[in-house]
Amino acid sequence: MTPAENHTVFDHVTYILTGIPGTEESHVWMAIPFCLMYVTTLCGNSLLLVIILTEQSLHEPMYLFLSMLATADLLLSTTAVPRMLALFWFRAGEISFAACLTQMFFIHVSFTAESAILLAMAFDRYVAICDPLRYTTVLTKSVIGKMGLAIVTRSFCIIFPLIFLVKQLNFCRTNLLSHNYCDYMGITRLACDDITVNVWYGAAMAIFVIGLDAVLIAISYVLILRAVFRLPSKDARLKALRTCGSHVCVILMFYTPAFFSSFAHQFGHIIPGYILILLANLYLLIPPMLNPIVYAVTTKEILKRVTNVLN
Numbered sequence: 001m002t003p004a005e006n007h008t009v010f011d012h013v014t015y016i017l018t019g020i021p022g023t024e025e026s027h028v029w030m031a032i033p034f035c036l037m038y039v040t041t042l043c044g045n046s047l048l049l050v051i052i053l054t055e056q057s058l059h060e061p062m063y064l065f066l067s068m069l070a071t072a073d074l075l076l077s078t079t080a081v082p083r084m085l086a087l088f089w090f091r092a093g094e095i096s097f098a099a100c101l102t103q104m105f106f107i108h109v110s111f112t113a114e115s116a117i118l119l120a121m122a123f124d125r126y127v128a129i130c131d132p133l134r135y136t137t138v139l140t141k142s143v144i145g146k147m148g149l150a151i152v153t154r155s156f157c158i159i160f161p162l163i164f165l166v167k168q169l170n171f172c173r174t175n176l177l178s179h180n181y182c183d184y185m186g187i188t189r190l191a192c193d194d195i196t197v198n199v200w201y202g203a204a205m206a207i208f209v210i211g212l213d214a215v216l217i218a219i220s221y222v223l224i225l226r227a228v229f230r231l232p233s234k235d236a237r238l239k240a241l242r243t244c245g246s247h248v249c250v251i252l253m254f255y256t257p258a259f260f261s262s263f264a265h266q267f268g269h270i271i272p273g274y275i276l277i278l279l280a281n282l283y284l285l286i287p288p289m290l291n292p293i294v295y296a297v298t299t300k301e302i303l304k305r306v307t308n309v310l311n
Contacts, residue, residue: 013096013097014094014095014096014097014175015094015095015096015097015100015175015176015177015182015187016093016094016095016175016176016177017083017087017093017094017095017177017179017180017181017182018093018176018177018178018179019087019088019093019179019180020179020180020274020277020278021178021273021274021277022272022273022274023274027087027088027089028088028089030088031084031085031088031089034081034084034085034088034281034285035081035085037081037285037286037289038077038081038082038085038285038289040289040293041073041074041077041081041285041288041289042074042077042078044289044291044292044293044296045070045071045073045074045288045291045292046070046074047292047306047309048066048067048070048292048295048296048302049067049070049071049074051302051305051306051309052064052066052067052070053067055305057301058301058302058305059141061124061135061139061144062121062124062125062128063301063302064141064144065117065120065121065124065144066121066295068113068117068120068148068151069114069117069118069121069250069291070291070292072110072113072114072117073110073114073287073288073291073292074288075106075109075110076106076107076110076111076114076284076288077284077285077288077289079103079106079107079110080103080107080181080284081284081285083095083103083180083181084180084181084281087180088180095182100177100182100187101163101166101167101182101187103181103182104162104166104182104183104184104187105159105160105162105163107181107182107183107284108159108162108184109155109156109159110155111210111258111283112154112155112158112159112205112209112210113151113152113155114254114287115209115210115213115214115254116150116151116154116155116213117151118213118217118247118250118251118254119213119216119217120147120151121247121250122216122217122220122221122247122251123220124139125220125224125243125244125247126220126223126224127139128243129224129227129228129240129243129244130223130224130227158205158209159205161201162184162201162202165188165197165198165201166184166187166188166198169188169191169193169195169198170191170192170193171190171191171192172191172192173190173191173192174190175190177190178273178277179277179280180277180281181284183280184198184202185198185199185202188202210255210258214255214259217251221244221248224240224244227240228240228241242298245298246294246295246298246299249294249298250287250290250291250294250295253286253287253290253291253294254283254287257279257282257283257286257287258283260279260282261276261279261280261282261283
């Protein structure tokens with residue numbers, strides 16, 4: 001057989017998601033915590049959205065940004081988790097190429113949007129603590145609306161080229177995706193073309209988008225802490241720090257799994273594949289589930305209204 005025959009190019013009509021390699025016998029049981037986390041995500045974020053949208057007193061910048069975060073969480077988890085459950089419980093791993101690209105697109109758009117929303121929330125806390133007298137004039141509803149539009153536009157413009165980069169590739173390898181959802185690099189690695197451009201674009205996206213957001217958030221909190229420790233009384237300092245506590249928790253829950261997963265992929269040759277995939281699932285499952293819980297527990301206004309709804 002000649003080299004040309006070895007690299008016959010063909011178009012994948014469908015892909016087969018194989019789940020988490022090496023854990024096939026446990027898929028049914030693994031799906032149970034996944035399902036519970038997804039149900040918690042749906043209930044928590046939906047309740048949070050209803051409370052914020054129906055309570056006029058919560059139509060303030062911090063809560064409007066929180067409603068954006070809840071929307072992104074719902075989109076992220078709903079794009080990925082139902083397909084995972086179908087795969088684990090019913091062995092429904094077959095997915096069309098178009099559906100796979102669509103899932104990949106919305107997962108990455110949601111993730112990128114969440115990063116930008118967390119940056120916007122950091123800016124909100126910065127203005128509230130460092131320049132409180134101008135808070136209501138800086139963060140008007142019009143400005144928040146424009147920020148929300150900018151977040152959506154930025155996420156779309158950054159992720160949409162991934163579709164073209166993947167569609168330009170020729171595939172001559174297996175259509176088996178060793179994953180439980182469609183991710184950009186998983187699809188790209190099945191190509192028989194040179195994927196250098198694809199790899200560099202993915203790396204640039206991670207560094208200059210997610211990484212830059214994280215750096216700007218860190219800078220904002222350095223400025224916030226400097227302003228807090230200049231406050232005259234201990235009570236004032238504690239009150240200011242408490243207003244940032246829930247946001248810091250959400251930031252850590254979002255960026256820690258993402259960066260840890262990216263770091264682990266650099267050592268993929270020594271880390272078992274199922275560990276890498278489980279790490280990749282962390283930022284699809286954990287932050288969307290815990291974000292509404294964190295804000296409900298740490299924010300008096302939301303806790304009060306959640307208690308009223310449940311009672």
